Amino acid sequence: xxxxxxxxxxxxxxxxxxxxxxxxxxxxxxxxxxxxxxxxxxxxxxxxxxxxxxxxxxxxxxxxxxxxxxxxxxxxxxxxxxxxxxxxxxxxxxxxxxxxxxxxxxxxxxxxxxxxxxxxxxxxxxxxxxxxxxxxxxxxxxxxxxxxxxxxxxxxxxxxxxxxxxxxxxxxxxxxxxxxxxxxxxxxxxxxxxxxxxxxxxxxxxxxxxxxxxxxxxxxxxxxxxxxxxxxxxxxxxxxxxxxxxxxxxxxxxxxxxxxxxxxxxxxxxxxxxxxxxxxxxxxxxxxxxxxxxxxxxxxxxxxxxxxxxxxxxxxxxxxxxxxxxxxxxxxxxxxxxxxxxxxxxxxxxxxxxxxxxxxxxxxxxxxxxxxxxxxxxxxxxxxxxxxxxxxxxxxxxxxxxxxxxxxxxxxxxxxxxxxxxxxxxxxxxxxxxxxxxxxxxxxxxxxxxxxxxxxxxxxxxxxxxxxxxxxxxxxxxxxx
Amino acid sequence: xxxxxxxxxxxxxxxxxxxxxxxxxxxxxxxxxxxxxxxxxxxxxxxxxxxxxxxxxxxxxxxxxxxxxxxxxxxxxxxxxxxxxxxxxxxxxxxxxxxxxxxxxxxxxxxxxxxxxxxxxxxxxxxxxxxxxxxxxxxxxxxxxxxxxxxxxxxxxxxxxxxxxxxxxxxxxxxxxxxxxxxxxxxxxxxxxxxxxxxxxxxxxxxxxxxxxxxxxxxxxxxxxxxxxxxxxxxxxxxxxxxxxxxxxxxxxxxxxxxxxxxxxxxxxxxxxxxxxxxxxxxxxxxx
Numbered sequence: 117x118x119x120x121x122x123x124x125x126x127x128x129x130x131x132x133x134x135x136x137x138x139x140x141x142x143x144x145x146x147x148x149x150x151x152x153x154x155x156x157x158x159x160x161x162x163x164x165x166x167x168x169x170x171x172x173x174x175x176x177x178x179x180x181x182x183x184x185x186x187x188x189x190x191x192x193x194x195x196x197x198x199x200x201x202x203x204x205x206x207x208x209x210x211x212x213x214x215x216x217x218x219x220x221x222x223x224x225x226x227x228x229x230x231x232x233x234x235x236x237x238x239x240x241x242x243x244x245x246x247x248x249x250x251x252x253x254x255x256x257x258x259x260x261x262x263x264x265x266x267x268x269x270x271x272x273x274x275x276x277x278x279x280x281x282x283x284x285x286x287x288x289x290x291x292x293x294x295x296x297x298x299x300x301x302x303x304x305x306x307x308x309x310x311x312x313x314x315x316x317x318x319x320x321x322x323x324x325x326x327x328x329x330x331x332x333x334x335x336x337x338x339x340x341x342x343x344x345x346x347x348x349x350x351x352x353x354x355x356x357x358x359x360x361x362x363x364x365x366x367x368x369x370x371x372x373x374x375x376x377x378x379x380x381x382x383x384x385x386x387x388x389x390x391x392x393x394x395x396x397x398x399x400x401x402x403x404x405x406x407x408x409x410x411x412x413x414x415x416x417x418x419x420x421x422x423x424x425x426x427x428x429x430x431x432x433x434x435x436x437x438x439x440x441x442x443x444x445x446x447x448x449x450x451x452x453x454x455x456x457x458x459x460x461x462x463x464x465x466x467x468x469x470x471x472x473x474x475x476x477x478x479x480x481x482x483x484x485x486x487x488x489x490x491x492x493x494x495x496x497x498x499x500x501x502x503x504x505x506x507x508x509x510x511x512x513x514x515x516x517x518x519x520x521x522x523x524x525x526x527x528x529x530x531x532x533x534x535x536x537x538x539x540x541x542x543x544x545x546x547x548x549x550x551x552x553x554x555x556x557x558x559x560x561x562x563x564x565x566x567x568x569x570x571x572x573x574x575x576x577x578x579x580x581x582x583x584x585x586x587x588x589x590x591x592x593x594x595x596x597x
Numbered sequence: 598x599x600x601x602x603x604x605x606x607x608x609x610x611x612x613x614x615x616x617x618x619x620x621x622x623x624x625x626x627x628x629x630x631x632x633x634x635x636x637x638x639x640x641x642x643x644x645x646x647x648x649x650x651x652x653x654x655x656x657x658x659x660x661x662x663x664x665x666x667x668x669x670x671x672x673x674x675x676x677x678x679x680x681x682x683x684x685x686x687x688x689x690x691x692x693x694x695x696x697x698x699x700x701x702x703x704x705x706x707x708x709x710x711x712x713x714x715x716x717x718x719x720x721x722x723x724x725x726x727x728x729x730x731x732x733x734x735x736x737x738x739x740x741x742x743x744x745x746x747x748x749x750x751x752x753x754x755x756x757x758x759x760x761x762x763x764x765x766x767x768x769x770x771x772x773x774x775x776x777x778x779x780x781x782x783x784x785x786x787x788x789x790x791x792x793x794x795x796x797x798x799x800x801x802x803x804x805x806x807x808x809x810x811x812x813x814x815x816x817x818x819x820x821x822x823x824x825x826x827x828x829x830x831x832x833x834x835x836x837x838x839x840x841x842x843x844x845x846x847x848x849x850x851x852x853x854x855x856x857x858x859x860x861x862x863x864x865x866x867x868x869x870x871x872x873x874x875x876x877x878x879x880x881x882x883x884x885x
Contacts, residue, residue, distance in 0.1 A: 161709050166609050198705050200730055205715075207708020261713070390753040392762060395702055397610050 119319040119354055122327055123285055123346065124237075124277035126314040127292060128270050129302045130244065131176045137243040137269035138167030138210060144264055146247065147308055151262035159243075159267035161205030166396050169194075173269035174217065176301040177241050178402065178410050180271055181218025183299055183417060184236050188407050192217045194241075194394040199387050202261050203246040211272075213391040216240035217400065223295065224419060225287040234288050235276040244268040265309075271301070277316060277327065282343050282350075289313065289339045294418050298443050306338045313342045318363070319353045328353075329363040333370055333377055345370040349377050421446060429453070429461035438469045444483045451490035459497050467497055471511060475518045487521030488514070496524040503584050509533040533582060542575075542583060542591050549574050550595065560596060568592070599855060613853075620856050628864045629676030631789040631857070633848075634683040634779060635669060639793035642815050643689035652689075661794045664835045664844045669792060671868050672861075683786050685775045690768040691821040692814075697752050697765035698825075704749025707742060710734065773826040780828075780851035789854070790861050793819055795832040795845030802842065803881075823849055831858045833865060836874045 135142055139158035158165045181188050195213035221236035246263040273292065279285050293311060297304045304311055318330035333349060336342040348370075353363055367386070368377040381387070416424075418440050425436045440446045449468055453461045472493075476483065488496075496517065500510040505528055513527045520527075528534055549571065550557055560567040575588050604617040640662050646653050656662075669679045710716030712733030719732035738746070752761035779788050796816050805813065823830035828849055835846040846865075850858045869875065 161714065163706075163709065163715065166611075168608060168610050196705055198708060200708065200711055202713045202726070205709060205713075207711055208705055388755045390701075390705070390750065390755070390758070392701055392705070392753055392758075395611075 117321070117358065119321060119328075119357055120323045120325075121280050121350055122277040122318050122320070122330075123279040124316040124330075125275050125279070125285065125288065125342075126316070127273045127289070128244075128312040128314075129180075129273060129296060129304075130310040131173050131269040131271055132300070132302050132310075133170055133172045133176065133269055135170060135172075136267035137170050137173055137241070138267055141267065143268050145308065146262075146265055149264050151260070151264060154264045155266070159205075160263060161207075161266075167194075167210060167394070169397065169400065170269060173241060174400065174402065175406075175410055176269075176299075177217050177239065177271050178407055179299050179414060180273070180296060180301050181221065181239050182407070182411050183295055183414055184218070184221035184223055184239065184273070186218035186221030186236060186239060188218055188402065189215055190402055190404065190407075191215065192240075192400045192402075194397045194400065195391045196394050197242075197389045197391055199389055201245070202259065203248050203263075203266070205246065205263060205266060209243060209245065210394055210397070211242035211391075212240035215399075217402075223288065223291060225284065225291050227281070227283045227287045229283075232278075232284075234278045234284070237274045237276050239271055239273045242270050242272060244270050277318070277330075282346055285315070285346060286339060286343055289342070291418070293339075294441065298415060298417055300443075309337065312337055313339070315342055315346055315349075317346055317349050317353070319350070319357060321357075328357075329365050331363065331366055331368050331377075333368045334380065336370055341370060341372060344375065345377055348375065352377065415443075425461075429465075431462060431465055435462075435465050435469055438473070439465060442483065448483050448490060452493050455491055455494045456497070457494075459494065459501055463497060463501070464493075467493065467514075471514050472518075475515070479518070486518060488517045492517060492523055499524055499528060503586070504528065505533050506581065506583075506585060508581055539587065539591065542579070542588055543595070545578050545583070546575055546588070546592055546595055549578060557596070568596070571596075599859075603855070615853060618856050620859055623856065624860050624863050625867075626860060627675060628672055628861055631672075631677045631861065632680055632787055633669070633672050633677050633861065634680040634786055634788040634791045635665065636683040636685040636688075636779075636791060636793065638685040638688040639791075639819055640665075642797045642818050644692070644815050657794060657797050658799075658838075660838050661796075661798065661844060665792060665794050665846055668835055668846050668865060671865060672792070675864055675868060677861075680786055680788060683779050683788065683791065685779065685791070685822070687768065687771040687775050688818070688822055690772060691825060692818050694765045694768050694772070694825055695817065695821045696748070697761050698769070700745050700749035701753045701762055702749070703742070704746045704753070707738075707746055710737065712737070769825045772822055776822075776826045776828050776849070776851070780854075789850065789857055791849040793847045793849065795820060795847040799838040799840070799842035799844050819847065828852060829855045829858055831862050833862050834875075835865075836872075837877065 133143060136159055139156050141154050141156050141159055144154040158167060178188055192212055193215040194210050196208040197211045197213070198208040200207055216238040218239040219237065221239070222233045223236060224231060224233055244265050244267065246261055246266040249260045249262065251258050251260060275288070279288055293304045296302045302310055313336040315333045315336065316330045317333065318328035320326065320328040331349065331353075333342075333345050336345055349368070356363060364379075365383040366379050367381040369380045370377055421440045422433075422436050425431045425439070426433070431439075439449050445468070449464065452464050452468070456464050472483075472486070472488075475481070475486070493514075496510060496514055499505050499513070500507065505513065509528075513524055513531075513533065516522065516527045516531075517524060553571070553574065556567050556571060560571070572585075572589060572592055575592060576583050576585065579588075600617065600620050604612065605614040606612040641654055641656050643652055643654050645651065673679050711730055712718035717733055717737035719729060719736055721732055723729040723732060751757060752765075776791075778784055779786050779791055781787065797818060798816070801813065801816075820830070820832070828851060830847055830849045832845045832847045835844050837843055848858050848861050
């Protein structure tokens, strides 16, 4: 019997503010900075220090909340979540509990099964913890604490258990990441821990029954790890249920090396965080006008772009997806289309998704770094569309443009790549070829039509690729008949 | 000093951003026309009987009450209107609320003394993190902090929070309401200030020890309401008991009424300036 699966996610998103959540320390790249260099008495949790809320973090949270169709609380409360761990210098984390800044939203996702909405239960602000490094030197084990990350603002986004397949989990996570990157509230860089996941997974005989006992899988550092952990967990639960067993409510970890989940805490050992309102911070009051200002600053979002690209440019879904995955790519595309005149959006898209992406992969450049401006790309495409150069030459020219930043016109001139479309010139070349291969011409006349392409190839070779293929074909056909 | 510390502080989000008035500007202008209240709820204390657990109500010693009535008379003579019988019924919750809320905050504040970054760390060899925490905190903290941590952890625990911590927060709101009613400019009492004893008894004797008597544990009952309600208060000397121990009186006012509280206090001080008791010096200074 196949059990019905319910999955809810908690995603911790590092907000890309300049400074930390409750102090003025700079947010630094954890993979670069020396340990414990971006710290101050507040984020070190020194006795007697007081937190001060980072306004930018609140603005980012509101922006994300609005884009997730959440209600924004004009009054929300910071609360202390109390527990002991060496990466938590104060012994409590300032978070939000009863009144989060955003609640009751949703996000649309698309899977092979079509479109659906995932409900967002809440999104709340909190501070990140530090990081531990466990060391083992000649049998002596110890742990080092780096508090650079302590106090970096996090937005924790919690869904309802609305996902039922791993495909939906993937679609949700990718769409959420895309949305938040469009809003420029996070780098979304999972390798640097800017997005971390926790999955609540349960199973029940069918979707008419009450939700099954859930486990919480913590510390999943990428969408990929999460998918693997959930897949493992579903198999484990399915097996237990099939054998008539019961799922224990517990907190699980995920071992990347062993590719399995493992128990961290049972229900009985679950932490009592003793949440209570943070006495050092007054309620967080956000004014309606501020929320409205933030709402007005929200850019066109991925879903709106998808709809528009389809309606205005009739692009195929797959190409749209490639173009919108990175906001800078889509704005490059839009800039190019704006200047493209007669050239269709689909042609522009082909050049970007094909040759430009190829170059970006090859060179490791991002679209912001490439040396070809949208206007230059348009001029290149025009040279090709107007038959000044053929496709192969155009690709060659673009490659050179990307490498040197020279304009298309100059490269075409320097390399003598201009397509030959003068009928006189081409007739001369074709006559030479036909004289050179009399046997092939005879067999064409004898009915072996495939020889035409071979002859065409000979002509193109003779023009060193510069002959306009359309015109060459027309003349060749005429001269053969 | 208030003039200097009052007002916005960019490192303290709980400080008001309201403009700070000149506290000295009107300080000598007297109390004529002001409404000063007295409440029966500040002339008694309520506490649970250690034996039975029943609540007991006990009147304040007469000389404590007399000090307040005497001050009221002084104000009346200066042209203030004295409003008696102002109800402050939730005053009796002051100590229980304080015992709950302050313990929860103390327990949480003391979390950082875990032997990792702050505080004492056990010298004993430990095998795991939990043991390090237990020993460090067990050995490092004295009796009083331990009592506070235990009580704070208890009343904020998931299964008890509703009965204790959450209830204390609700009771605190009720206390706040008492003050709002008393000071409401459109309400029944329209007080400029509430005049009360500062403490249920005189100052303690030199050798007395905390916990000796219920009265001592409840010494804060009349001062914590201002803290719970978030209103300003001022305590000023008002003479001595027949045993020679000092008595204080307290003036409580509405939010941001510091200037008028100072003015009312100053009037009392000036009017009683020449009274005999003002010449007395603390026993320690007189070498007794």
